[in-house]
Amino acid sequence: MSEESDFKWSEQFRLDLIDIIKSCGDGDCYLRYDKIDKCHIATNEWLVGTMAGRSFNGKSEALALIAMHKHLMGCRGHSKSIAGRSVDESGYPDLEKVREYLFPEGDTND
Numbered sequence: 001m002s003e004e005s006d007f008k009w010s011e012q013f014r015l016d017l018i019d020i021i022k023s024c025g026d027g028d029c030y031l032r033y034d035k036i037d038k039c040h041i042a043t044n045e046w047l048v049g050t051m052a053g054r055s056f057n058g059k060s061e062a063l064a065l066i067a068m069h070k071h072l073m074g075c076r077g078h079s080k081s082i083a084g085r086s087v088d089e090s091g092y093p094d095l096e097k098v099r100e101y102l103f104p105e106g107d108t109n110d
Helices: 009-022 061-076 082-090 093-101
Strands: 031-034 039-043 053-058
Touching: 009 031, 009 061, 009 093, 031 061, 039 061, 053 061, 061 082, 082 093
Parallel strands: none
Antiparallel strands: 031 039, 039 053
């Protein structure tokens, strides 16, 4: 999946992405439902850290994740930014590479 055009959003990708996010420390903070604004929120802090973090919302969890995904894809190749460097180093959107990047010893915070 080295080319953006090779990437296809799928239900399996969404489920795998959720699994990775939830496996991170504070995973529930990165993907949650906001009762006040009545929307789903996904943040990219699980991958890029809080300094480069942004949040994305949607009427459904999938829409929030898609917005986050589009942003992360737009960061690719921008290695002078924290987000771009994290996206490039992690291999996103190849979730197997992302899992290895985040959990090099196979350890998750489950």
